Every structure is written in C-alpha cells, then in structure tokens.
Amino acid sequence: MKNIPSPPQDRSSLLSDLVIANRILADQDVVDGYGHVSVRNPAEPNHFLISRWLAPDLVTEDDIVELNFDCDPVNGDKRKLYSERFIHSEIYRLRPDVKSIVHTHSPSVVLMGVCGERLVPIYHMAGFIGAGVPVFDIRKSSGMTNMLVNDAKRGKALAQKLGNASGSLMRGHGGVTVGSCLSQAVGRSVYLKINAELQSRVLGRKIASLASEEARLADSGNQDFPKDWDLWKRKVMAKK
Amino acid sequence: MKNIPSPPQDRSSLLSDLVIANRILADQDVVDGYGHVSVRNPAEPNHFLISRWLAPDLVTEDDIVELNFDCDPVNGDKRKLYSERFIHSEIYRLRPDVKSIVHTHSPSVVLMGVCGERLVPIYHMAGFIGAGVPVFDIRKSSGMTNMLVNDAKRGKALAQKLGNASGSLMRGHGGVTVGSCLSQAVGRSVYLKINAELQSRVLGRKIASLASEEARLADSGNQDFPKDWDLWKRKVMAKK
C-alpha cells in the first residue's frame, strides 16, 4: 500500500468525517448492525478513534471514544465498547502506515471467506486485491472460539495474517480493510464487497481478472476515492 | 438453546415491542404480506400474543390478540385470525423454554427447504444453525395438503420435527425460528434468511462452515441481539 501523506486533519473535522464514515458504511450496505470503522489519531499515533458499542448507522460525535493500544479509553469513558476493538489496536500497532481500519460482516465478503476460492481483483476499483487478501482462520491461532477477535492475542493473530495486505477475510465472520486515510479504508470496504459479490457469482470459472501489475497500477490511482466520498457523503447528509 | 431469564416485561411494553417486531420483520425483508410473530404471555404461560389476520407491516397494538393453546382468543375477540396460528400454540406447548416464535416465507429460506442440502452455519451471527435446522415436510404427517399448518395436528407435527432446535425449514412453504425472548426469535429469523441466502449461492460446494463447537459458542453470545434491535427499531420508528 502506498502511503501518500495527506494534509493533517484537525480533530474536529476528523471526528465529523468518522461519523460520516459510519453512516456511509451503513448507507452503502457494507455494514448492518455490526462492523466498525476507526482512524488513528494523527496527533497521538498510538491512539485511535472509534465509536462506543453502537450500530454504525446510529453513531454521532458524542459516541466517539479515543482508545490506546490496550483498548482502554484515554479519558476514562465508562460506556460499553466494541468487544472486537482489538482488531484495530493490533493492526495499528503492527502497521504504522495504516491510518484507518474498517471491519464488516458484508454477506458476500463472509461468503468469499468460506468458499475455498482465492479472492482476485475483477476490476480496477478493487485493484488493492491484487496484492493478496489473506483469509484469517481464528481456529489456527485460538482453537475453538465464538469467532470474535475480542482480545489482544486474537487481534495480533489477525494483524499478522493481514501482513502487508490492504485487506483480509475472516472465516465465518467477515473482513477487514485498511487504508492510508479514512476514505481509502472505507472505499476499499465498498469495493471489497462488490468484488466479492461478483466473484461469488462465478465460482469455479476461469475469469480474466487483473494481472498483478494492472492491479498495482489501478490501486495506486485509488488513494482516497474522492469522487465516491463526495457522493456517499451527500447521500447520508441528505438523510439527516 | 440457552434460556437466560430476562427481567419480566409489563404487558404494555410487551405489546409495544410485538408491534415493533412485526414492523421490523417487514422492514428487514424477512416477511412480505405473510408470516407472523408471537410472544408467550409471561403472566400466563399457556397464552400467547399475536396479531389478528393482517400483513405484519400493518399491525398496530389494537390488532394484537391473546390466544390460548386451542388458538381461541381468550377475550372472545371475533376478528379473523391467522389460519396458521397453530404453528405457535403447538411449539409453545412442547417447548416451555420458547418465549417467542417467528414464521416467515423468506424466499431464500423457502429455497433451502427444497434444494436438498442441509443448512449449515456460515458465520457467527447464525450460530444457532449449528445445532441443526430440520426440514419439516408436511406430507409425511398429513399427506396431500394445501401446505398450511392450519390445525393442531399439523402444528404438533411441526413442533415435533423442530424438537430442541432453534429453527426449522418447511418444505414448499417457509421457516420458523424460536427464541428465549422476542428479539432473539426476530434476530434468528433475520440471520436464518441471510445464511440461507449465502448458502444458496454455493450449493454443492464444500464450504468452511462453523464447527459445532464454534457455532455453539457463537450462538451463546447472541441472546437478544441488542445492537440489531436498537438499529432495527429506530429504522421502523423513523418511518412512522
């Protein structure tokens, strides 16, 4: 993943964008009641911002909490938190280039994580898939579980499986995308969903997917999905 | 199914929740004009609350009737009732742990009941499927019929097929989910639909579904789907 420095965002606009990201993910059918999106705090890179325990479509600025890498609120907030916030902390810890993370249960993404076929980039909007989207199987590191990445050990295992990729599938659960900014992680979660949906319709067929080099070149043009972000943002703002 | 006691609900909030459940089922595309949801009366466990004959999305509190296990209204209500209310009475009779029941014609659920492949849990949200979702074939107990579970004998046959499971498919008809509370039966009906939709897209393929123990552990965390219920409720309230 190329890590193009973006202009630093002030905290207020970052919070506002994070709320919008939550609502975009719901509006674009990437998340349902579950899933979450976070951003690394640019002023304190060992902290990240994420909603408290709440369905993404319901998130407002008051619901955003700042967590450290132990997943504790830095201001002593006592509200219930996502049990799977360790997905975020452990990926941020291992991947300094990652500034934002999205976790979802998009049904087609779930399906591609259990169907035994490697995800390939079907079109340029999903170029990031070309570098590989590993499938994380929680059973390999943690045995029989409730499938949730709800502690640091499980989060670390996921982060290690992700490696340098831009996304990972999670068997029996969902998927994760990361980005060098909020809109890239969100954009990738949308196109991961669409690409998974398309590929699931042609399982077992030989398809003319992007070559690695095509995928790399295509992905390098998808740094922050500005045209999408603009459209998606206006859609959720119109619903307010 | 674990039966965690919830705080007893007063009748007024129970009626209100039952109306919301009806509208959620429509809003989440689990039911169309058909299907119904009921709750056992906590104050009189041999009675249950259910709408009179009406499409779920149109149900209001005035439409709720209280039926005994003979499926007669306990207050002499003369309005037309669901012909298939025996699905509810007979399951409540056989399963004291069941406090709420949902019956639907969700298309993908219908499909999984006729396609000859056993339903398996594809992700943790559908963990309850791991304990088995039997397929009820009305022909085995009742011969050639209009497919409706519209008397006590047919209801009993369905309840017996359900056994200790949390849901059942009905060949050529639809499906049933049960729960230890309203939101669990509703939540399971939503995830039964999504899991059926996903599995129907990979029929005949070997898929890495949840192990029995993973499914059991995942299901034990899905007691009442509070994050979903919150989101789903706000969606239908916003439509009022």
Next chain:
Amino acid sequence: MKNIPSPPQDRSSLLSDLVIANRILADQDVVDGYGHVSVRNPAEPNHFLISRWLAPDLVTEDDIVELNFDCDPVNGDKRKLYSERFIHSEIYRLRPDVKSIVHTHSPSVVLMGVCGERLVPIYHMAGFIGAGVPVFDIRKSSGMTNMLVNDAKRGKALAQKLGNASGSLMRGHGGVTVGSCLSQAVGRSVYLKINAELQSRVLGRKIASLASEEARLADSGNQDFPKDWDLWKRKVMAKK
C-alpha cells in the same frame, strides 16, 4: 383455475383498483417501464379496461381506456395505445373465465423463458404453477419478428399456447398471468416473479417442488390475495 364469482364491482371502484394495480406492479418490481394490466368490463364482457400507452407507475384514472376485442377504443379515444393490447383481447376472447390479465418483463420471468427448464411450483404461494406454465415461442407461429404480440394473430397464438393455464412465459420477452379477478392476476404476477427468481438460482438441481395435488390445493386458497392486496395498496397509497 377455479372461477369463484366475486360480487360485481361498480365501474368507479374498478377504475380505481385498476390504477392501484398498475402502481402495485411497479412498486413490487414486477414491471418496469413496460408491462400492462387489464380487467374485463363486468357490464360488457367483450370489452376490457386498460391504460393508454404509458409506463404503469404513471397511470391515473384519466389514462384508462375501454377497448373492444378488435382493440379499438369504444369511445373513439385517439390517444396512443399499447401495441401489445392484443395479448389481452385474444385471451379474453378464448377464456371466458379470465377477468384480469397482467403482462410483464420481470427479469427472472424472462430468464425462465429461455433457460430450457420447466417452471415448477417451489412454494404454496405459487401453487398455480403446478398446473403448468407453458412457454410461448412467437417464432413457431410467426417466424422472425420483433418479438411483440402486436396484432390479433399473434395474440391468438399466445392465447392458444396459454390454454387453460394461469400463466405463460414468453421466450425472449416476458410473461403473462391471468386471474378470476384483478387481485388474483396481480398476485400471480408477483409470485410468478418470486418463484422464477428462486428456481433460476437452482437450475439443474433436483428440487422438492410441490406435488400436483399440493399445488392445486394451495392454489385454491389463493383466490384473490386479500392480505397482499391490502399491504400492497397501502404501500402505493402512502407514496401518493
């Protein structure tokens, strides 16, 4: 098809219901810009009521015309008419029991007309399929055409292929459903679409569809789809 006599409708309520039927077909995604629905005039059984040339969702009472079996407006109306109104006239001519007809291009219905597999009733709501839904191939009677049933000869060929069935697929075009009243023809068009959609997802698989006798019994309970009609009508009225 059983032909249960309904109470005669006055012209005003019939016109109103026909407009609602047009809008229901659009709202239920049975028709897009094309397709049409008609009712036989109960006061003059050799006439039928249908919209002038217009997308169904835009139809108002002023757009309804009364046509004779030559497909001419009985009151000299000069507005453009559906080129395929002969579908209606020729079926009414051959089938005195038919009181209402719906023609659609529902995509899944189109697909089932070209995929080489016989349509079977997957669930009780589509019981009418059990008596057979023939595939009309316009090429057999008319050779190379623009696929449109736009004259009396083509309409007659379609009516003959329909025979005593409750619906027909049209290769490379769409489908037709008929009923003993408006809401039955509309209801069947909805469930033809859903059944086609489901069956198209399991092509080539052995499925446990309804037995002929189950289908017949189920269909005999679907005379006018009152619960659906109520729901569908309220949905389109709420959009006004």
Next chain:
Amino acid sequence: MKNIPSPPQDRSSLLSDLVIANRILADQDVVDGYGHVSVRNPAEPNHFLISRWLAPDLVTEDDIVELNFDCDPVNGDKRKLYSERFIHSEIYRLRPDVKSIVHTHSPSVVLMGVCGERLVPIYHMAGFIGAGVPVFDIRKSSGMTNMLVNDAKRGKALAQKLGNASGSLMRGHGGVTVGSCLSQAVGRSVYLKINAELQSRVLGRKIASLASEEARLADSGNQDFPKDWDLWKRKVMAKK
C-alpha cells in the same frame, strides 16, 4: 444501428436532458460514483457535452462542459475533467452516426467482460446486443496499464474495437453504449446491465437467446425508449 434523424434540440433543452440523463443513470443503478454520459453538440458535431469531474448523481447544468476532440474545454474552463473523456472523443470521431455515449462500471457488465462467455440478447429490450458486443481488452493495445482509457491512443483503440456495434464491454473495467440520441444510449446502458445480470446467472447453460434477425427487428423498435425516459425522468424529478 439505424440512425433516425430526430428534430434538432436547442442547447438549453439538451443541457437539461443531459443533467437528467446523469441522474437517471444513478437512479437506475447503472452508475455509482463513476461513469459518464455525453452528447454530441448538434450545432458543432466535432464537440461534445459532458460533465466536469463529478459523480453523475451530483451533476447540475453548471457542471456541463463542452469539449473538442482533443478533449479540451472550448471555453477555457479550468475545472478538473474526467480522465476518461477520451472514450467519448474517439468514438465520436470514428462514428459520425453516434450522438450520445454512456460509460459505466455496472457490476454485472464488469462480470460479463471477464467471464469468458459472449454476451447474447436474452430479450427484445436488449436487441442491440444481437449485432455483437465486443470485449475491449486494454492490454492488447497498451500493455500493462491502470486500466483507464485516459488518453487519445487508448480511446482510439476502444473505438476501433467497438467498430459498428452499439456497445462494448471493457475487461476489468466496465462497458460503453452508444446511440443515435441521448435516450437511446441511456436506454441501452440500462438494458445492457439487465441482460448482463440475467446472462451471468446462467453461465455455461444453453439458452434460447434471440436469433440475429429477431434481435435486429427488436432493436429497430427501440430508437429512443420514450416510455422508459418518461418514467425515469419523473422518478428523478420527484427526488429533487
């Protein structure tokens, strides 16, 4: 493609229709944040009108720019332009009969461009497919790329692959439709999407698609999709 002369449109109504076309494409789910639609300037056939760089659903009249065949704005407009405007200029250059062009990333269209099966006309609304819809593979003319048709050379290669057809698929990217007027290019983009969606559901099966002559006759009746345009326009106007 038959080129029936339409009455010349004044610039003001043409701009208004082009804005509506942009919004129709979004409303009909033919485009997402990407894709574009253009019309040749009837008063200056070596110019065409297209939006500046913007998601189609957000386009207003102020966003329309007039470009020459070098893809430069004729009035010195400095706003950011679509990088792929060369799709339009090079097709207009090679095809004097083409008056309007639509480019999309419709997912099913993307899928048909990579799945190795030739697109065939499944129903009369997609008759234009009968004359062939070639698959443009950018790699053949340009080697490893980011998949974008973002210069004149790539645009010319696409235009040459299109040849005399009414549409082309683009491997790993999307598709293009052309027409003798705006509503024909738009209508074809809608039915290309629907036909692709249907065919993708029966890959590998023998299907009874339209014969060449049937497709030609059907297409000749789809000159400007007036019934669709009317419906689609009213839908987007109602959203304003």
